[in-house]
Amino acid sequence: MPADQHPIPSVWARPRARREQPALSRERIVAEAVALLDAEGIDALSMRSLGTRLGAGATSLYRHVANKDELIELVVDEVYGELRVPEAGDxxxxxxxxxxxxxxxxxxxxxxxxxxxxxxxxxxxxxxxxxxxxxxxxxxxxxxxxxxxxxxxxxxxxxxxxxxxxxxxxxxxxxxxxxxxxxxxxxxxxxxxxxxxxxxxxxxxxxxxxxxxxxxxxxxxxxxxxxxxxxxxxxxxxxxx
Structure with a gap:
């Protein structure tokens, strides 16, 4: 990549760590973030508030998610998993x-x-x-x-x-x-x-x-x-x- 270009920041463009703490996985973080958003709305979401719900410090979350923007990417994709599209059929x-x-x-x-x-x-x-x-x-x-x-x-x-x-x-x-x-x-x-x-x-x-x-x-x-x-x-x- 040329020196004057910078990658677009995205969780999907960043390699995922091979090993994660079993007690605090990305999946658990995302599930709790969705629950927080459903209960209190977007204004209530922060790394600190999410860490409190998980019983972990915000710094622990950063081992799995780089920032709040990445977290929002993850929760949006998570709820898209609920979408139901029938098979193509004829x-x-x-x-x-x-x-x-x-x-x-x-x-x-x-x-x-x-x-x-x-x-x-x-x-x-x-x-x-x-x-x-x-x-x-x-x-x-x-x-x-x-x-x-x-x-x-x-x-x-x-x-x-x-x-x-x-x-x-x-x-x-x-x-x-x-x-x-x-x-x-x-x-x-x-x-x-x-x-x-x-x-x-x-x-x-x-x-x-x-x-x-x-x-x-x-x-x-x-x-x-x-x-x-x-x-x-x-x-x-x-x-x-």
Whole structure:
């Protein structure tokens, strides 16, 4: 490597030590970090706080993870292991397989809402073993459908971008809901007077708001997400025909 170039810092680009302390492995550190993030959010994560939960000093953690950025790379890849992507199967089943993967990705993000603040800024995340395995499965489905390798990669990126865009907004909304201490139905009911006032002079918005009254907001969110997935798949289907 030329002297004026520096490697991109990433846990996946650094050789892993051959021997680790049995009492404090990388796997244990990552599992506890995920538990901490799920319970308290991204602001609570530090090498010191994680070391306290593990009953170890921060310096012990540094034997396994170089810094917090590497730790975040590891926890992101860890939760990607929860993603479920069906086998490619035959060409006729590709839409159902991709839709199932999209819904699984949404569920994964909603289980770990702290992902909202770290996706897109986690170094070389694409090199993680779970993420590479899931990407391979998605590509296999698209190629079984009839997409060539280049367009299969583009199609995969398109559906993932839709899912992440929709779900990050939903996760942020659910975080607001959690902070309010109210149920979703109660929060929306308390906001009804303000919402009705806001749309009073906008007939299209007013009609849409009125049409949703009385519906289960959770089912509305799920239906909106599913609608978008199907329309993206419609566009991809048109490419095949």
């Amino acid at each position: 060409a006729a089943g590709w839409r159902a397989a991709i839709a199932a993967g999209a819904h699984s990705l949404r569920s994964m993000i909603l289980r770990h809402p702290w992902l909202v603040s770290v996706l897109g800024q986690v170094g070389l995340a694409d090199l993680g073993p779970n993420l590479t395995r899931q990407s391979e499965r998605l590509l296999a489905v698209f190629q079984a459908a009839g997409f060539d390798p280049v367009e299969a990669d583009q199609a995969m990126s398109t559906i993932i971008a839709y899912v992440i865009g929709m779900t990050l907004s939903e996760a942020a909304y659910l975080a607001l809901l959690a902070r309010s201490g109210q149920s979703e139905q109660d929060l929306l009911e308390s906001l009804r007077p303000a919402a009705e006032q806001a749309v009073r002079e906008h007939p299209l918005l007013r009609d849409g708001y009125a049409a949703r009254q009385g519906q289960d907001p959770r089912l509305v969110r799920e239906d909106n997400f599913a609608y978008g997935v199907e329309r993206v798949l419609d566009g991809l289907q048109a490419r095949l025909t």
